[in-house]
Amino acid sequence: MSLMSLGIVRGFVWQIAGTIIGIVFAVAMRLMMGMSPWATEPVWVVAILFGSMGFLIGVGSMTDWFKWMVGIDTPMRHGPPKGKPAWTRYFGVDYNHKVIGIQYTITAIFMLAVGGAFAIIFRTELARSGLQFLNPGQYNTFIGMHGWAAIFAIFIGIGGMANYLVPLMIGAEDMAFPRLNAFAFWINIPAIVWLLASLYHGWDAGWTLYPLLSTRGEPGFQFVFLSVFLLGFSSILGSLNLIATMLMMRPKGMSLFRMPIFCWGVMGASIIQLTATQFIAQSFLMLSFERTLGMPFFNPDGGGSPLLFQHLFWFYSHPAVYVWVLPGLGVISEILPVFARKPLFGYRWIALSSIAIALVGFLVWGHHMFTSGYANSLRAPFMLATLLVAVPTGVKFFSWLGTLWGGKLTFPTPMLFALGAISVFLLGGLSGPPLALVGSDLFLHDSYFVIGHFHATIFGGFVFPFLAALYFWYPKVTGRMYNETLGKLHFWIMTPAFWMMSVGQMSVGVMGMRRRIADYDPMLGGMTSSGLSAVEIGQTVVTISAFLIAFSILLMIYNLLNSAEVGALAGNNPWRSRSPEWQIPSPAPEHSYATPIRVVGEPYDYGLPGSTYVTMATAGDD
Amino acid sequence: MRQSSTDKRHFITVSVLVLIGTAVMFWLLDSALPMPIQASIQAQTVDQVFQWTLIAIAFLFSLVVVFMLYTVIVFRRRRGDTGEGEHFEGNTALEIIWTVVPLLLVVLFGYIGVTTLTDITKAQENEVVVQVEGFQWSWLFTYPTDSGEFTSTELVLPVDQPARMEMSSRDVNHSFWIVEMRVKQDVLPGQTTVLRFTPTIEGDYKLRCAELCGLSHWNMLASVRIVSPEEYDAWLAQQSSQAAAITTASN
Ligand SMILES: [Cu+2]
Numbered sequence: 091m092s093l094m095s096l097g098i099v100r101g102f103v104w105q106i107a108g109t110i111i112g113i114v115f116a117v118a119m120r121l122m123m124g125m126s127p128w129a130t131e132p133v134w135v136v137a138i139l140f141g142s143m144g145f146l147i148g149v150g151s152m153t154d155w156f157k158w159m160v161g162i163d164t165p166m167r168h169g170p171p172k173g174k175p176a177w178t179r180y181f182g183v184d185y186n187h188k189v190i191g192i193q194y195t196i197t198a199i200f201m202l203a204v205g206g207a208f209a210i211i212f213r214t215e216l217a218r219s220g221l222q223f224l225n226p227g228q229y230n231t232f233i234g235m236h237g238w239a240a241i242f243a244i245f246i247g248i249g250g251m252a253n254y255l256v257p258l259m260i261g262a263e264d265m266a267f268p269r270l271n272a273f274a275f276w277i278n279i280p281a282i283v284w285l286l287a288s289l290y291h292g293w294d295a296g297w298t299l300y301p302l303l304s305t306r307g308e309p310g311f312q313f314v315f316l317s318v319f320l321l322g323f324s325s326i327l328g329s330l331n332l333i334a335t336m337l338m339m340r341p342k343g344m345s346l347f348r349m350p351i352f353c354w355g356v357m358g359a360s361i362i363q364l365t366a367t368q369f370i371a372q373s374f375l376m377l378s379f380e381r382t383l384g385m386p387f388f389n390p391d392g393g394g395s396p397l398l399f400q401h402l403f404w405f406y407s408h409p410a411v412y413v414w415v416l417p418g419l420g421v422i423s424e425i426l427p428v429f430a431r432k433p434l435f436g437y438r439w440i441a442l443s444s445i446a447i448a449l450v451g452f453l454v455w456g457h458h459m460f461t462s463g464y465a466n467s468l469r470a471p472f473m474l475a476t477l478l479v480a481v482p483t484g485v486k487f488f489s490w491l492g493t494l495w496g497g498k499l500t501f502p503t504p505m506l507f508a509l510g511a512i513s514v515f516l517l518g519g520l521s522g523p524p525l526a527l528v529g530s531d532l533f534l535h536d537s538y539f540v541i542g543h544f545h546a547t548i549f550g551g552f553v554f555p556f557l558a559a560l561y562f563w564y565p566k567v568t569g570r571m572y573n574e575t576l577g578k579l580h581f582w583i584m585t586p587a588f589w590m591m592s593v594g595q596m597s598v599g600v601m602g603m604r605r606r607i608a609d610y611d612p613m614l615g616g617m618t619s620s621g622l623s624a625v626e627i628g629q630t631v632v633t634i635s636a637f638l639i640a641f642s643i644l645l646m647i648y649n650l651l652n653s654a655e656v657g658a659l660a661g662n663n664p665w666r667s668r669s670p671e672w673q674i675p676s677p678a679p680e681h682s683y684a685t686p687i688r689v690v691g692e693p694y695d696y697g698l699p700g701s702t703y704v705t706m707a708t709a710g711d712d
Numbered sequence: 713m714r715q716s717s718t719d720k721r722h723f724i725t726v727s728v729l730v731l732i733g734t735a736v737m738f739w740l741l742d743s744a745l746p747m748p749i750q751a752s753i754q755a756q757t758v759d760q761v762f763q764w765t766l767i768a769i770a771f772l773f774s775l776v777v778v779f780m781l782y783t784v785i786v787f788r789r790r791r792g793d794t795g796e797g798e799h800f801e802g803n804t805a806l807e808i809i810w811t812v813v814p815l816l817l818v819v820l821f822g823y824i825g826v827t828t829l830t831d832i833t834k835a836q837e838n839e840v841v842v843q844v845e846g847f848q849w850s851w852l853f854t855y856p857t858d859s860g861e862f863t864s865t866e867l868v869l870p871v872d873q874p875a876r877m878e879m880s881s882r883d884v885n886h887s888f889w890i891v892e893m894r895v896k897q898d899v900l901p902g903q904t905t906v907l908r909f910t911p912t913i914e915g916d917y918k919l920r921c922a923e924l925c926g927l928s929h930w931n932m933l934a935s936v937r938i939v940s941p942e943e944y945d946a947w948l949a950q951q952s953s954q955a956a957a958i959t960t961a962s963n
């Protein structure tokens with residue numbers, strides 16, 4: 091088998107070829123226009139566009155479409171590759187949503203590791219005051235890389251969960267648009283390449299990329315703008331596909347209020363992605379245009395406004411936080427009833443609270459800008475709208491408690507991570523009000539308190555639930571059980587470590603530690619009797635915790651890889667779940683459901699004798 | 713024998729535990745979050761707001777966590793029990809309660825938020841006005857005097873007199889933050905932003921840039937001195953005569 095038969099290898103070769111063609115094209119254009127042949131930034135912008143296109147063609151993500159254009163028919167389903175080992179299908183274009191879901195998930199774990207590695211590097215630097223081994227330029231690049239790598243991991247991780255689970259959960263054969271689905275996944279790969287390539291030139295404005303800092307300086311910025319643009323494109327197409335799938339492909343008897351609750355989280359997230367991603371794409375394109383084409387959207391010297399960028403950026407980036415957490419909160423709601431052996435308390439309230447959070451989320455972007463210099467009169471309305479988010483979020487917490495109350499709880503690893511997620515998300519949520527109230531925000535804005543707050547929110551709303559999901563659906567994906575002891579060890583290392591990290595970050599923030607600084611004043615918070623200053627103790631705790639978290643994640647990766655070979659066979663339904671995906675064999679077969687399913691009851695009626703959620707139609711049934 | 717989950721005794725126990733939890737949590741938070749000294753009138757208001765949120769955080773945190781840990785201990789499956797949990801699908805009255813009560817809490821905190829905001833941003837009589845300019849990676853302060861103006865690289869302000877910073881940037885976004893004064897405000901190119909605070913304790917402080925502004929952002933500092941009114945007047949007089957002398961000399 092030749093290496094070139096792997097789609098991803100072909101993609102990379104085409105990407106390199108496209109990049110070279112782009113460079114040649116740009117240089118030729120410049121010469122024709124009488125300019126000097128080389129200018130790093132404009133030439134690279136053209137090269138990035140050509141290279142990305144090259145990848146998407148080379149990998150084969152558009153092959154079926156091209157064939158349709160010239161009138162060649164292709165089969166609806168391609169099935170596993172013929173004449174090649176089964177594993178090769180994960181390294182090339184495949185239209186099966188389960189394959190795409192796994193591709194997304196593995197990519198997400200990879201990006202999580204990349205983002206985590208950057209964090210570990212600068213956390214080590216920050217353990218002590220003084221500049222140890224990073225210079226400020228590297229430091230500033232690494233914090234931004236950490237941010238975007240982590241955000242890639244989150245979006246791609248959500249893509250993984252949604253693609254694998256949604257069609258299975260609603261008994262659909264696949265997603266509504268399988269080719270669009272594959273295309274949306276593969277866009278992420280050149281995006282990741284360009285993001286990593288941005289390291290070469292560096293860029294020093296943090297993930298928020300505020301101008302005018304991001305409109306001057308290194309060409310590395312262009313790589314990030316265009317990389318994020320591609321990620322956003324993937325996000326829009328993916329969400330469109332998910333919404334269409336959930337609205338059009340549910341089986342007989344599954345009203346919206348009888349969907350597994352995870353689908354509601356995905357629905358809320360997809361509505362935001364479909365309608366708001368355009369704003370960040372727009373804002374980053376404007377940055378790119380300002381740099382390459384000399385359009386001064388944000389530079390006051392040319393009539394622009396630096397504040398305009400912040401409005402466009404946060405109009406998307408606040409709701410984006412709910413894209414990151416709503417599917418995760420759905421995972422929590424999905425797991426609790428199974429291990430409490432009880433119905434999900436207040437299904438409709440939980441479902442509608444996802445939509446409420448998604449909608450209120452559009453009205454609160456200004457809370458990121460309380461110190462930005464917009465009109466003082468705007469502060470109060472944004473503050474009130476922000477506080478309002480607490481209400482639907484509270485409904486979720488209380489409904490989870492109602493679900494647990496009176497159950498018969500067991501605590502395998504997924505349940506532990508679901509409960510850990512609740513505690514961490516609670517910490518994240520409750521550290522929000524001091525930032526929502528303008529008075530205390532004027533103090534805490536841009537301090538480490540904010541870092542503590544949003545890491546708790548994202549770990550509680552995405553990372554912990556994502557890990558819970560990995561352990562929970564692992565038997566369905568691989569047919570085998572992960573190692574329970576290692577899973578629990580992972581949980582018991584990671585959760586206390588995360589707690590120490592978050593509280594440590596908030597603590598040094600209150601002492602006056604600013605975010606995004608390569609070095610800090612060791613005297614913040616004053617000296618302690620130990621001979622170390624308070625801020626250094628806090629920083630050291632945070633760094634040690636970060637190492638523990640990284641170690642525990644490596645433990646999980648080992649567990650998941652190893653158990654795929656040596657784990658005990660899981661059987662169809664090791665968790666005794668009512669959800670349709672657990673009624674079919676593990677690993678889930680190529681065609682998930684041999685016959686259409688029919689919904690005959692409520693999804694979470696655990697403890698109601700004689701009730702079932704779905705039945706598999708037998709041959710001869712209508 | 714397992715009690716029914718709606719047994720009153722469960723709720724009495726949990727309520728007591730929640731109250732204890734709130735107290736413990738408040739004490740923990742208060743010691744994990746050591747506030748710098750309060751060196752301005754605004755700092756007192758800000759810290760008050762922060763304290764109120766800490767009380768709410770401590771209560772809501774222990775409410776959820778105590779309930780959760782209680783279920784983990786009391787409602788765990790006993791060995792050999794393969795049965796299902798109690799079957800109830802929800803309770804509309806409860807859902808309405810835990811929608812409306814937080815809503816009231818939001819109204820309360822909204823009220824606190826808006827009144828304190830008005831409090832710390834309102835214009836005052838007799839403000840000392842300083843023009844602040846931020847640039848990569850320093851600060852420059854311009855003081856108006858009867859005989860023109862002079863500039864300084866340190867910020868000197870009289871104690872107990874309201875100060876108004878009128879700020880702009882020469883290049884990229886910066887942010888003005890003296891942690892002991894609590895309040896902060898971004899400093900932008902092409903726009904003047906205003907920050908008010910009233911220092912209350914004489915001493916030396918540091919102004920630190922709080923918005924990432926490039927390579928030496930971490931080191932974009934200026935020293936701040938809060939002095940007695942007499943000392944301030946003396947400093948003003950000395951600085952303006954020095955500035956006048958320089959102007960004369962250069963003419
Ligand atoms: Cu926000």
Ligand SMILES: [Cu+2]
Nearest residue numbers: 921923925929
């Ligand atoms: Cu700065």
